[in-house]
Amino acid sequence: MSEYVLLRHRQIPNLNRLEVYQANGGFGAFRKVLTEMQPADVLNEVKTSGLRGRGGAGFPTGMKWSFLPNTLWPHYVVANGDESEPGTFKDREILENNPFQFLEGLMIASYAVQANLSFVYLRGEFWQIGKQLERCIATLERAGLLGENILGTGYSLRLVVHMGAGAYICGEETALLESIEGKLGQPRLRPPFPAVAGLYNRPTVINNVETLTNLPPILANGAGWYRSLGTEKSPGVKIFSLSGCVRRPGNYELPLGSTFRHLIEELGGGALEGRRLKAIMPAGASSSLLRVDDRVLDTPMDYESVAALGSQLGSASVIVLDDSVDLKWLLNKTVHFFKHESCGKCTPCREGTYWMSHLTERLVLPGKAQAGDAELLLAVARQMQGKCLCALGEFSTMAVTTAMQLFPEEFAER
Amino acid sequence: MNALLERYPDEVKAILARYPQEQKRSAVMPLLYLAQRERGVITVKDMAEIGELTGMEITEVGSIVGFYTLYHDSGPRFRVQVCTDLPCALRGADEFLKRLCENIGVRVGEPTADGSLVIEEVTCLAGCHHAPMFQVQGDGEITYHEDQTVESATETIAELRRRAAGGQHE
Numbered sequence: 001m002s003e004y005v006l007l008r009h010r011q012i013p014n015l016n017r018l019e020v021y022q023a024n025g026g027f028g029a030f031r032k033v034l035t036e037m038q039p040a041d042v043l044n045e046v047k048t049s050g051l052r053g054r055g056g057a058g059f060p061t062g063m064k065w066s067f068l069p070n071t072l073w074p075h076y077v078v079a080n081g082d083e084s085e086p087g088t089f090k091d092r093e094i095l096e097n098n099p100f101q102f103l104e105g106l107m108i109a110s111y112a113v114q115a116n117l118s119f120v121y122l123r124g125e126f127w128q129i130g131k132q133l134e135r136c137i138a139t140l141e142r143a144g145l146l147g148e149n150i151l152g153t154g155y156s157l158r159l160v161v162h163m164g165a166g167a168y169i170c171g172e173e174t175a176l177l178e179s180i181e182g183k184l185g186q187p188r189l190r191p192p193f194p195a196v197a198g199l200y201n202r203p204t205v206i207n208n209v210e211t212l213t214n215l216p217p218i219l220a221n222g223a224g225w226y227r228s229l230g231t232e233k234s235p236g237v238k239i240f241s242l243s244g245c246v247r248r249p250g251n252y253e254l255p256l257g258s259t260f261r262h263l264i265e266e267l268g269g270g271a272l273e274g275r276r277l278k279a280i281m282p283a284g285a286s287s288s289l290l291r292v293d294d295r296v297l298d299t300p301m302d303y304e305s306v307a308a309l310g311s312q313l314g315s316a317s318v319i320v321l322d323d324s325v326d327l328k329w330l331l332n333k334t335v336h337f338f339k340h341e342s343c344g345k346c347t348p349c350r351e352g353t354y355w356m357s358h359l360t361e362r363l364v365l366p367g368k369a370q371a372g373d374a375e376l377l378l379a380v381a382r383q384m385q386g387k388c389l390c391a392l393g394e395f396s397t398m399a400v401t402t403a404m405q406l407f408p409e410e411f412a413e414r
Numbered sequence: 415m416n417a418l419l420e421r422y423p424d425e426v427k428a429i430l431a432r433y434p435q436e437q438k439r440s441a442v443m444p445l446l447y448l449a450q451r452e453r454g455v456i457t458v459k460d461m462a463e464i465g466e467l468t469g470m471e472i473t474e475v476g477s478i479v480g481f482y483t484l485y486h487d488s489g490p491r492f493r494v495q496v497c498t499d500l501p502c503a504l505r506g507a508d509e510f511l512k513r514l515c516e517n518i519g520v521r522v523g524e525p526t527a528d529g530s531l532v533i534e535e536v537t538c539l540a541g542c543h544h545a546p547m548f549q550v551q552g553d554g555e556i557t558y559h560e561d562q563t564v565e566s567a568t569e570t571i572a573e574l575r576r577r578a579a580g581g582q583h584e
């Protein structure tokens with residue numbers, strides 16, 4: 001492996017200590033940004049780098065920042081550390097081991113949109129991470145890198161950690177904002193978009209933890225360097241969380257465009273003893289299944305190529321399924337997750353996930369299935385699609401419709 | 415008199431100071447964690463006091479407690495929350511949970527006879543590569559236990575029960 005861009009702690013011990021982080025170039029980018037660059041220059045560099053959001057949608061980060069109107073103030077930046085998609089554990093590794101690179105990224109983003117107060121939203125289960133981040137923030141305040149008039153530039157910034165309390169939906173950006181505002185974590189109707197009316201009804205940037213962690217190296221080494229990694233349309237590196245039926249599950253930092261085969265077989269060690277790979281869920285429980293064959297395995301993992309296969313790269317939480325996995329059981333798992341996590345605000349999602357879970361339960365319990373249950377399940381899923389307030393409802397149907405379409409033999413009535 | 419404020423004056427003030435002055439309501443979640451720290455549950459009195467501090471109706475505070483799964487208005491001191499979501503289940507989490515419960519002699523969701531803890535099933539905790547795994551919520555902390563065996567988990571549970579029996583809060 002060449003040098004890590006994000007998981008640098010794997011090569012540098014104690015990187016979660018400020019002096020170690022700084023001795024390895026840390027906060028060089030933030031200093032340069034603050035003392036030598038205008039906010040617009042930072043924005044341009046990030047735009048040129050082609051960095052795309054790592055929270056799931058792959059939206060270009062620089063473009064997202066540019067939507068903030070300069071007529072409405074204050075601006076806020078919120079780091080999304082909710083990381084609750086089943087199969088995703090990349091932000092956690094960054095936050096636990098390389099917290100200063102993440103914080104430096106958040107500080108660079110804050111400067112770029114001239115926010116003076118920014119938030120880190122963490123899922124409540126990341127309690128220990130929250131405590132560590134607060135210590136890191138206090139360390140940065142003592143070092144004069146946070147607070148009033150940073151490095152004598154006149155720029156001031158304060159960071160606040162806000163702990164969630166167990167709700168997948170709070171990873172959805174508008175539900176997350178509601179949660180910071182002390183309300184139920186339920187998505188907002190859009191428009192208006194957060195870029196215009198976000199936190200406290202003010203222009204707000206929401207970026208994933210991994211997205212922000214890319215910023216220090218981009219600003220330190222330049223957009224051209226970043227573009228030399230990854231593909232034309234999906235530049236840079238990505239952390240792939242590999243889980244399920246493989247020998248070596250874990251996080252793997254790779255250039256975007258690396259193949260499934262490289263990740264699953266070479267790095268992950270392939271299928272377990274005596275098993276064959278059957279299907280891949282590239283974006284966690286929310287993804288459309290891919291039926292494993294050579295074409296799929298040799299597909300580059302970038303946003304476009306995975307979409308061309310009819311699935312999604314999402315946050316690159318690659319769940320591997322082998323031939324021991326019963327797909328009815330699988331759907332019962334994923335559908336139950338979404339039923340549990342549906343916030344209940346919109347009817348199609350609340351009712352749809354309820355009925356789907358009812359049906360998948362009948363399909364897996366011996367002797368419970370009734371004639372037509374599989375068709376009914378598919379019909380419910382199809383009826384939900386395109387009708388929910390946020391993407392959660394849609395997500396809940398992806399595995400259902402694709403599993404039934406790609407593996408019809410498993411749902412045939414016996 | 416606001417007992418929460420009286421008990422944790424510095425922490426309550428620090429929490430309120432984190433958010434913009436006119437956005438007191440934002441403090442509701444950290445205040446709920448504070449109220450829950452000592453006993454693992456949030457009482458109606460706590461909710462009223464938090465309402466007072468944040469300018470919210472007690473029913474609004476109550477709905478927050480009900481919405482988020484890490485807040486509790488009743489239950490034992492410790493919660494052992496085993497992840498049985500898809501990636502963990504692909505690596506034996508369901509079987510792990512079943513055997514753990516048999517070993518302890520409880521059913522999922524039912525507190526132990528001594529009332530010290532409950533074993534629960536939860537969705538993905540971002541520890542899928544270290545399955546089987548669980549978290550323990552209690553005494554104002556959440557800690558992860560990963561790459562577990564039924565034996566190691568049983569030992570952790572015995573330790574929690576000893577702590578509960580000894581009555582000491584760290």
Ligand SMILES: Cc1cc2nc3c(=O)[nH]c(=O)nc-3n(C[C@H](O)[C@H](O)[C@H](O)COP(=O)(O)O)c2cc1C
Nearest residue numbers: 053054055080082083084171172173207208211391
């Ligand atoms: C149901 C749902 C859950 C989500 N969960 C997360 C999450 O845990 N973390 C995250 O960064 N983004 C999550 N997102 C995406 C966010 O809404 C948002 O697009 C993202 O944080 C933007 O950051 P990015 O542009 O840097 O990717 C979720 C979206 C939906 C619809």
Ligand code: FES
Nearest residue numbers: 497502539541542
């Ligand atoms: S599925 Fe159990 S931690 Fe992710």
